[in-house]
Every structure is written in C-alpha cells, then in structure tokens.
Amino acid sequence: MPASLDLSKVATEIRKEVIKMITAAGSGHTAGSLGSAEIFAAFYFSILNQDPKNPDWVERDRFILSCGHYCPAQYAALAHAGYFPISELKTLRKLGSKLQGHPVRGTVPGVETTSGPLGEGLAQAAGIALGARIDGKHFRVYCLTSDGEHDSGNHWEAVMFAAKYKLANLTQIVDRNSIQIDGGTEEVMPLNSLTDKYKAFNWNVIEIDGNDITQILEAVKEAKTYYQGPTVIIAKTIPGKGVDFMENDYRWHGKAPTKEESETALNELK
Amino acid sequence: MINYKATRDAVGEALFEKGLTNDRIVVLTADLKESTRVNSFAEKFPERFFDCGVAEQVMVTVASGMANYGKIPFVTSFAVFVPGRTWEQIRTAVCLNNVPVKIIGSHAGLSAVLDGGNHQCLEDIALMRSLPNMVVVAPADYLETKKAVIEAVGNRRPTYIRVEREPTAVFSIAKSPFKIGRAETLWKTRNPKVAIIACGTLVYEALTAAKELEKSGIDTLVINNHTIKPIDERAVIHAAKITGAVVTVEEHQVMGGMGSAVAEVLAKNFPVPMEFVGVQNSFGESGKYEELLKKYGLTAKNIIEAVKKVLVRCG
Numbered sequence: 001m002p003a004s005l006d007l008s009k010v011a012t013e014i015r016k017e018v019i020k021m022i023t024a025a026g027s028g029h030t031a032g033s034l035g036s037a038e039i040f041a042a043f044y045f046s047i048l049n050q051d052p053k054n055p056d057w058v059e060r061d062r063f064i065l066s067c068g069h070y071c072p073a074q075y076a077a078l079a080h081a082g083y084f085p086i087s088e089l090k091t092l093r094k095l096g097s098k099l100q101g102h103p104v105r106g107t108v109p110g111v112e113t114t115s116g117p118l119g120e121g122l123a124q125a126a127g128i129a130l131g132a133r134i135d136g137k138h139f140r141v142y143c144l145t146s147d148g149e150h151d152s153g154n155h156w157e158a159v160m161f162a163a164k165y166k167l168a169n170l171t172q173i174v175d176r177n178s179i180q181i182d183g184g185t186e187e188v189m190p191l192n193s194l195t196d197k198y199k200a201f202n203w204n205v206i207e208i209d210g211n212d213i214t215q216i217l218e219a220v221k222e223a224k225t226y227y228q229g230p231t232v233i234i235a236k237t238i239p240g241k242g243v244d245f246m247e248n249d250y251r252w253h254g255k256a257p258t259k260e261e262s263e264t265a266l267n268e269l270k
Numbered sequence: 271m272i273n274y275k276a277t278r279d280a281v282g283e284a285l286f287e288k289g290l291t292n293d294r295i296v297v298l299t300a301d302l303k304e305s306t307r308v309n310s311f312a313e314k315f316p317e318r319f320f321d322c323g324v325a326e327q328v329m330v331t332v333a334s335g336m337a338n339y340g341k342i343p344f345v346t347s348f349a350v351f352v353p354g355r356t357w358e359q360i361r362t363a364v365c366l367n368n369v370p371v372k373i374i375g376s377h378a379g380l381s382a383v384l385d386g387g388n389h390q391c392l393e394d395i396a397l398m399r400s401l402p403n404m405v406v407v408a409p410a411d412y413l414e415t416k417k418a419v420i421e422a423v424g425n426r427r428p429t430y431i432r433v434e435r436e437p438t439a440v441f442s443i444a445k446s447p448f449k450i451g452r453a454e455t456l457w458k459t460r461n462p463k464v465a466i467i468a469c470g471t472l473v474y475e476a477l478t479a480a481k482e483l484e485k486s487g488i489d490t491l492v493i494n495n496h497t498i499k500p501i502d503e504r505a506v507i508h509a510a511k512i513t514g515a516v517v518t519v520e521e522h523q524v525m526g527g528m529g530s531a532v533a534e535v536l537a538k539n540f541p542v543p544m545e546f547v548g549v550q551n552s553f554g555e556s557g558k559y560e561e562l563l564k565k566y567g568l569t570a571k572n573i574i575e576a577v578k579k580v581l582v583r584c585g
Contacts, residue, residue: 058340064335104366105338105366105367105368105369106368112338113334113335113338113363113367114362114363114366114367115362116362117358117362119327120327120331120334120359120362120363123327123328123331123332123334123335123363124331124332124334124335124338124363125335126332126335127331127332127333127334127335127336127337127338127339127343128335128336128338128339129335130320130332130335130336131296131335131336131339131340131341132339134296134317134318134341153327154327154328154331154359157322157323157325157327157328158328158331158332160323160325160328161322161325161328161332165320
C-alpha cells in the first residue's frame with residue numbers, strides 16, 4: 001500500500017528529528033519517542049482531520065498526548081506537517097522556547113493539552129469527547145497513552161468514566177512498549193493482561209503491532225465503526241525502535257544520547 | 271431579624287438559574303450531588319450533569335477537557351477532596367493548561383462539623399492561592415455566594431469558590447456591591463485605629479466585633495476581602511495607611527491563608543503591626559459549628575482580643 005510506504009518514511013524522519021532534538025537538548029525521553037514514530041506519522045499525516053494553517057478550527061479531530069514525555073516525536077510530526085517551522089525543533093527544552101520539555105497548551109500550535117504528569121490525559125480526552133457529543137459535533141477524539149501511566153488511579157477512573165458515558169467518539173491508543181523509568185512494566189507494577197482489563201471495563205479492544213502503519217490505520221478505521229462505547233487500540237511497540245543499541249532497553253526511557261551515540265543512531269536511521 | 275442560610279445552598283440555586291439561559295454550563299460532582307446542592311441542576315439538566323462517582327481526580331481532569339472544548343464546567347465536592355485531593359490535577363490540567371474550570375469546595379473551614387477533622391478543610395486557600403492563573407474567592411454569605419458563582423460563569427478563568435455547609439447570617443442585600451477582585455469596606459467609624467480584614471462567613475463575626483468595639487470607644491474599619499486572589503492590593507494598603515494596624519480573620523489555617531496574602535502585600539508596601547485570627551496549626555474535630563468556632567478561636571470575642579492586642583503593639 002503506497003500510502004503506508006510514504007508514512008514509513010515520515011516515521012523515519014520523525015526518528016531522526018527525535019535523535020537530533022534530544023541530543024541538542026542534552027535531555028529528554030528517547031525510547032518512547034522513537035517507539036511511537038509510526039503512531040505519530042499515521043495520525044498527523046493520514047488519520048487526523050486537521051488543518052495545520054488553522055490549528056484552532058473547532059471541527060478538527062483532537063489528538064491528546066497524555067504521555068507528555070513523548071513530545072519530541074509529537075513536535076517533530078507537527079513541524080513536518082506544517083504547524084510550525086522545522087527550524088524551531090532544535091530549540092527543544094531551551095529557555096524561551098515554545099517547545100517545552102513537556103507540552104504546555106497555548107505555546108505550540110497543534111498541542112491540545114498540557115501534559116507530563118501521567119494519568120491525566122485520557123480524562124481530558126473524555127471531557128472533550130463528552131462536550132462534543134453534547135453539541136452534536138462529529139469530530140473524533142484520540143488519546144495516546146503510555147503503558148506505564150496505567151499504574152495511575154486517575155487513568156483508571158477515566159477508563160470507567162468513558163465507559164459509563166459510552167464515549168464512542170473517543171479512541172485511546174496505548175503505546176504498549178512494556179518499559180517505564182524504573183524497569184519493565186511487569187516488574188515495576190504488573191499490567192497484564194491489559195486486554196482483559198479493558199474488556200472487563202467495557203471497552204472495545206483492538207490489539208495491533210504499533211510499529212506497523214497499516215495495522216494502525218486499519219485499527220482506527222475499525223474503531224470508527226464501533227458505536228457502543230470507547231475503543232482502545234493496544235499498540236505493541238519496540239521502545240527505542242530503529243536504533244539497535246536502544247531497542248527494548250528501559251535505560252533509554254529518559255536518557256539523551258551522547259554526540260557519538262547520536263551519530264551512530266542517525267547513520268542507522270538513514 | 272437576620273436570616274441564616276448556608277452558602278452551599280447558593281451554589282445550587284445560582285447554577286440552576288444560570289443554567290436556564292447558558293447551555294455551556296455543565297456540572298460535575300463526585301458522589302456528593304445533594305451535599306453540594308447541585309441536585310436541582312441535575313434534575314433540570316440531566317444532559318449537562320455528570321456524576322463521577324467517588325473519583326475527584328477524574329472529575330477535575332474531565333472538567334479540564336470540557337473547558338478546553340468550550341464548556342463552562344463547575345466541579346463540586348467537599349473542599350478537602352477538591353482541591354484537597356486533586357491539587358496536582360488542578361495545577362497541571364486546569365491552571366497550567368489555563369482552562370476555565372470552576373471549582374466549588376464545599377464544607378470548607380470547620381463547617382463539616384460533626385464529620386470531624388477528616389472532612390473539615392482548613393488548607394484550601396493556601397493550596398489554591400499558590401497557583402498561577404487561579405482566582406480564589408471566599409464569599410461572605412449566601413447572597414454574595416450567588417453573585418460569585420454568577421460572575422465566575424463569565425470570567426473565563428480557573429476559579430475556586432469556597433463555601434460552607436452550615437447556615438450562616440445573610441447580612442448582605444441584593445444591591446450590595448460585589449465584584450471578584452474588589453474588596454469592600456463594610457464598616458468604618460470616625461477615626462479607625464485598626465482595620466479588620468476578613469473573608470468568608472466570618473466577615474459577620476468581624477462586623478459583630480466592630481460593633482462591640484465601638485461601644486467601648488475603639489474605632490475600626492471592616493473590610494470584606496472575599497477575593498484572596500487576585501488580592502485587592504490598593505484596598506489593603508489603603509486600610510493599613512488610614513488605620514496603622516491590621517487584624518485578619520479567616521476560617522482557615524493562619525499559615526498560607528488570606529491573612530498571609532494580606533501580610534505579603536503590607537510587608538512590601540506599608541508594614542504595620544498585624545494579628546491573625548484563624549486556626550493555629552491544628553486540625554479540627556467533631557462538634558457543633560458554634561462549639562468549634564469557639565474552641566478554635568474564630569468568634570467575635572477572639573477578634574476583639576486581637577484588635578486590643580494589636581493596639582497595644584501600636585503603643
């Protein structure tokens with residue numbers, strides 16, 4: 001499918017930007033940003049009904065980034081999609097930059113919410129979805145969450161809330177990369193089986209390979225046809241994807257590469 | 271004869287009235303529909319009312335999303351839970367997000383009475399006034415609470431309104447001036463030597479104290495400082511200038527409360543001797559409202575003592 005081939009290239013571009021940005025900043029969250037590149041490519045270059053030139057358009061689909069530490073990937077996707085100049089990406093985490101270490105609403109066109117403290121994004125997405133439904137709006141609300149933030153009570157409260165109000169216009173994508181800062185998710189605070197948990201909470205569950213763009217597009221299409229409540233797409237990804245020495249190593253969760261490591265990584269991503 | 275009515279009652283009535291003409295208003299509660307008096311709104315506008323269960327964090331964060339989208343959400347619970355339990359959600363998802371969520375903290379101060387220290391909230395002003403973008407209001411009576419809620423509907427800012435469970439004196443009238451951010455002088459005798467700056471329902475105690483003090487020849491000024499943030503700096507400085515001494519009065523911890531806000535303004539602009547009537551670094555306990563106010567030093571008698579004490583310090 002040609003579209004997905006192009007999107008793969010976009011994902012690679014996002015990865016390169018992520019490496020460059022985090023290296024220049026000297027800090028940031030590398031693993032999740034690399035692992036979710038296909039998700040950002042699929043949303044900002046195919047799925048979302050948005051207009052980069054009119055980021056506040058009322059009828060736009062909303063993309064809520066709950067795991068704010070993934071913002072290097074989001075910033076890269078937004079810049080490449082035309083929300084702001086690509087040249088600004090190098091200002092990540094610098095004093096006076098709009099590209100804050102974690103996203104702040106109102107500073108970056110296309111960033112819908114302030115995020116970073118985990119477990120709060122899905123509820124905000126549910127609030128937007130509920131507001132839209134009251135007004136009979138037809139746009140869709142997407143929320144990207146990390147698996148690590150499923151440790152949080154606020155998140156599960158939102159899972160219950162969205163199910164209670166049968167928010168069929170809400171789709172959550174869980175980046176199931178199985179790592180968090182302190183180690184593997186199953187060691188720090190076991191989450192398995194996420195699928196069974198979501199089913200028990202009355203969500204429609206779709207499981208995919210989150211590094212496969214075709215599967216992402218198909219899953220979102222399927223979610224749109226489910227009218228009885230919210231859908232969660234559990235997207236299994238490889239943290240650090242695309243850079244051999246970073247893949248599946250939790251120590252890259254919140255670490256920046258050195259200049260040498262960055263060069264090695266960029267060579268690999270060519 | 272003065273009427274007694276709980277400020278929490280005003281919340282439900284104001285939301286019901288405004289709900290009739292403003293369909294952007296939505297109301298959320300956390301299993302406390304009746305206690306927070308939003309049951310009338312819930313019955314009239316079921317499509318705009320959301321019960322989140324015993325889950326205050328999701329209530330605040332859902333409200334953040336609704337405000338982000340364009341609704342005017344009011345979240346209601348006991349102050350000990352909202353803002354108490356949800357301070358970080360209010361900080362990040364409401365204030366840093368800068369979306370106009372309206373927070374009603376009920377049963378504030380000692381007014382959760384018999385439920386005890388567990389449910390009384392003496393820290394909410396401190397929690398809320400430290401947050402950028404937040405407006406903090408402690409209305410003085412039932413009528414003023416109605417006005418505060420109505421103004422909050424349209425002020426486009428994150429706003430915290432603190433209300434109480436227990437019936438308290440309704441001493442203002444419909445025409446009494448009220449504007450968020452503007453302190454009002456309610457009492458001034460000829461040559462006031464002390465300014466009593468109060469907020470919340472203890473403003474009535476301050477007035478009672480001022481009346482008593484006048485009888486014993488002590489002239490005072492009483493200011494209703496209902497808005498703790500943004501504080502009316504001009505009014506506070508002016509009061510200190512014309513009197514030379516200040517007593518603050520609040521049903522809240524002295525640490526970090528309204529009195530602290532007044533002290534910050536005066537220390538920088540016009541330092542004068544101050545005394546603080548409030549709860550002195552302790553939790554509350556079960557008891558009747560009058561018993562608790564007495565035990566924790568929040569009555570007219572305590573205000574009179576504080577005025578006399580500050581006058582001694584003035585020499």
